[in-house]
Amino acid sequence: MTTAKPLANLSGLEFRVAARNEIQSFLLKLFREMQKTSSRVSVEHMNLQLALGAAFSLWRAVFLMPLPDVEHDPETKGLNAQRFLETVVETNAISFTDDRKHREWIAGYYLNNARYRLAELGGASVERVRMTPQALWCEYFYSLTEGLDQGFPNSCLRASGPVDSGSGVA
Numbered sequence: 277m278t279t280a281k282p283l284a285n286l287s288g289l290e291f292r293v294a295a296r297n298e299i300q301s302f303l304l305k306l307f308r309e310m311q312k313t314s315s316r317v318s319v320e321h322m323n324l325q326l327a328l329g330a331a332f333s334l335w336r337a338v339f340l341m342p343l344p345d346v347e348h349d350p351e352t353k354g355l356n357a358q359r360f361l362e363t364v365v366e367t368n369a370i371s372f373t374d375d376r377k378h379r380e381w382i383a384g385y386y387l388n389n390a391r392y393r394l395a396e397l398g399g400a401s402v403e404r405v406r407m408t409p410q411a412l413w414c415e416y417f418y419s420l421t422e423g424l425d426q427g428f429p430n431s432c433l434r435a436s437g438p439v440d441s442g443s444g445v446a
Contacts, residue, residue, distance in 0.1 A: 326431075
């Protein structure tokens with residue numbers, strides 16, 4: 277899965293479209309891998325579920341991340357978090373339109389969700405890193421694709437022994 281230009285060298289809408297194409301192709305590859313697993317409660321399938329959670333978060337984050345040339349204002353991000361919570365409390369529902377309205381906060385949520393799932397798969401550090409959202413997205417995406425290609429050899433699920441069929445990883 278390579279692009280003509282590395283994603284990190286793209287910007288603006290060019291990055292968003294290329295990244296969405298890459299993550300969509302990855303989701304298809306992940307779908308095919310899930311179809312191949314014989315047991316839905318195997319460590320392999322649980323790892324694929326963690327990968328799905330990370331991939332979905334990256335898929336959603338692509339068009340929610342602020343453009344690199346937009347200044348990131350912590351005050352706006354905090355206000356967006358508060359308004360997002362208000363929407364959840366008032367309506368008990370969140371749509372993609374709500375995600376876009378509160379993108380300053382929600383994009384970080386999706387990137388952090390991907391980061392934590394990748395850490396479970398042994399593919400990313402959970403330490404806070406000072407990088408742009410676009411650079412983080414690229415780091416997480418390449419970590420995810422490499423992990424799938426290698427079978428997630430550093431997954432914490434591999435080290436923990438048999439998987440309890442009653443536990444979910446989603």
